[in-house]
Amino acid sequence: MPCSIQHSLLTLILLILIAFTYTALNSLRSPSVLPPKVNTISIPDNDFSEIYHSPEVFRLNYEEMERKFRIFVYPDGDPNTYYQTPRKLTGKYASEGYFFQNIRESSFRTDDPDRAHLFFIPISCHKMRGKGTSYENMTIIVHNYVQSLIDKYPYWNRTLGADHFFVTCHDVGVRATEGYPLLVKNTIRVVCSPSYDVGFIPHKDVALPQVLQPFALPAGGNDIENRTTLGFWAGHRNSKIRVILARVWENDTELDIKNDRINRATGNLVYQKKFYKTKFCICPGGSQVNSARIADSIHYGCVPVILSNYYDLPFNDVLDWRKFSVIIKEHDVYQLKSILKDISDAEFISLHNNLVKVQKHFQWNSPPIRFDAFHMVMYELWLRHHVIKY
Numbered sequence: 001m002p003c004s005i006q007h008s009l010l011t012l013i014l015l016i017l018i019a020f021t022y023t024a025l026n027s028l029r030s031p032s033v034l035p036p037k038v039n040t041i042s043i044p045d046n047d048f049s050e051i052y053h054s055p056e057v058f059r060l061n062y063e064e065m066e067r068k069f070r071i072f073v074y075p076d077g078d079p080n081t082y083y084q085t086p087r088k089l090t091g092k093y094a095s096e097g098y099f100f101q102n103i104r105e106s107s108f109r110t111d112d113p114d115r116a117h118l119f120f121i122p123i124s125c126h127k128m129r130g131k132g133t134s135y136e137n138m139t140i141i142v143h144n145y146v147q148s149l150i151d152k153y154p155y156w157n158r159t160l161g162a163d164h165f166f167v168t169c170h171d172v173g174v175r176a177t178e179g180y181p182l183l184v185k186n187t188i189r190v191v192c193s194p195s196y197d198v199g200f201i202p203h204k205d206v207a208l209p210q211v212l213q214p215f216a217l218p219a220g221g222n223d224i225e226n227r228t229t230l231g232f233w234a235g236h237r238n239s240k241i242r243v244i245l246a247r248v249w250e251n252d253t254e255l256d257i258k259n260d261r262i263n264r265a266t267g268n269l270v271y272q273k274k275f276y277k278t279k280f281c282i283c284p285g286g287s288q289v290n291s292a293r294i295a296d297s298i299h300y301g302c303v304p305v306i307l308s309n310y311y312d313l314p315f316n317d318v319l320d321w322r323k324f325s326v327i328i329k330e331h332d333v334y335q336l337k338s339i340l341k342d343i344s345d346a347e348f349i350s351l352h353n354n355l356v357k358v359q360k361h362f363q364w365n366s367p368p369i370r371f372d373a374f375h376m377v378m379y380e381l382w383l384r385h386h387v388i389k390y
């Protein structure tokens with residue numbers, strides 16, 4: 001009877017399916033292929049929209065990263081001095097601290113170097129700075145530490161460090177590592193200051209976003225009607241472009257440009273509240289091209305105006321910065337007001353709405369959560385591991 005044959009066939013298929021699922025689940029449970037703790041089959045918690053250069057590539061590759069990416073953290077060095085632990089999770093260089101903490105809290109870390117795609121050199125230059133170490137001594141400390149890893153483990157010599165990385169937000173880290181040329185030439189440098197004058201190599205190194213956390217006030221968004229000031233900047237005049245910005249626009253009635261720093265802790269959080277009331281927040285480079293002001297602007301929903309000739313913006317190979325920021329050259333500072341006024345309301349609304357979508361990418365959490373700053377940095381590392389396989 002066809003009906004009963006169909007029935008037994010169905011039962012058979014069902015049995016095979018059950019057996020298959022069981023084996024698959026079992027193999028997942030075996031320690032050799034332990035999956036990351038992150039649930040990758042979860043409901044999409046990200047809007048894969050036009051803020052990305054290639055939304056679909058990002059989605060698929062990100063999921064693969066969550067499943068497969070493994071990092072070996074060298075266990076060496078005395079945690080009481082400069083190794084393993086960050087200096088702190090607050091202040092201007094918090095990104096460095098969060099990365100150190102997050103890598104341990106995440107499922108990317110493996111204790112088995114043979115399974116690792118990349119090797120993390122956990123040296124905290126920020127901590128050296130805190131202890132008042134001289135630049136000369138920092139260079140020696142970094143050199144000796146890396147040399148001890150090279151002598152002890154076989155991993156560095158296989159690629160001369162190409163599958164190794166270190167993370168530093170303070171620019172002392174950049175200087176302290178210069179004493180070991182292969183650290184600059186060959187390893188992946190995850191740094192807050194991606195200036196070309198310190199040898200930043202975009203396809204090799206990673207721009208770490210500089211985020212000053214915790215934020216004093218909640219994230220902005222859907223508050224366009226309150227944004228009545230055209231542009232805002234207040235800060236130190238510690239670079240040529242800032243001096244010009246202040247000189248040209250300080251008395252303007254539409255641009256709120258203060259050639260004086262407003263302390264973040266001032267009174268009623270005057271500084272932060274300006275970010276809620278402004279459409280465009282001007283982000284000129286200071287002593288470094290990077291500045292915590294960019295992440296502040298993103299958080300408070302004020303469209304950042306990147307006023308810099310050279311800045312490899314964080315995640316710019318993944319995120320399309322032109323969809324949520326205004327990028328202008330330093331010589332455009334004289335036309336700043338007309339450039340901003342030429343942006344139509346519709347364009348501004350679109351920039352603002354996209355800005356709200358990228359907020360999570362510029363936020364650190366402990367423990368880390370999907371698509372946050374930590375995961376974006378991991379994704380950048382994941383992209384780089386494709387070209388340096390041992």
Ligand SMILES: *[C@@H]1O[C@H](CO)[C@@H](O)[C@H](O)[C@H]1NC(C)=O
Nearest residue numbers: 131132133134135136137138
């Ligand atoms: C540098 O290192 C030398 C030798 O260890 C030490 O005597 C000196 O105090 C250090 N200087 C600083 C500023 O860290």
Ligand SMILES: *[C@@H]1O[C@H](CO)[C@@H](O)[C@H](O)[C@H]1NC(C)=O
Nearest residue numbers: 150151152153154155156157
């Ligand atoms: C790696 O190479 C260096 C230089 O040739 C050598 O001194 C070191 O012992 C090597 N490391 C290991 C673990 O073999």
Ligand SMILES: *[C@@H]1O[C@H](CO)[C@@H](O)[C@H](O)[C@H]1NC(C)=O
Nearest residue numbers: 221222223224225226227276
């Ligand atoms: C606009 O500003 C007012 C006064 O500060 C505030 O009460 C209100 O919540 C703001 N609106 C939005 C959408 O944030």
Ligand SMILES: *[C@@H]1O[C@H](CO)[C@@H](O)[C@H](O)[C@H]1NC(C)=O
Nearest residue numbers: 245246247248249250251252
């Ligand atoms: C702004 O106003 C101050 C005080 O009146 C004045 O000294 C300064 O020259 C003005 N700056 C510009 C660019 O007009």
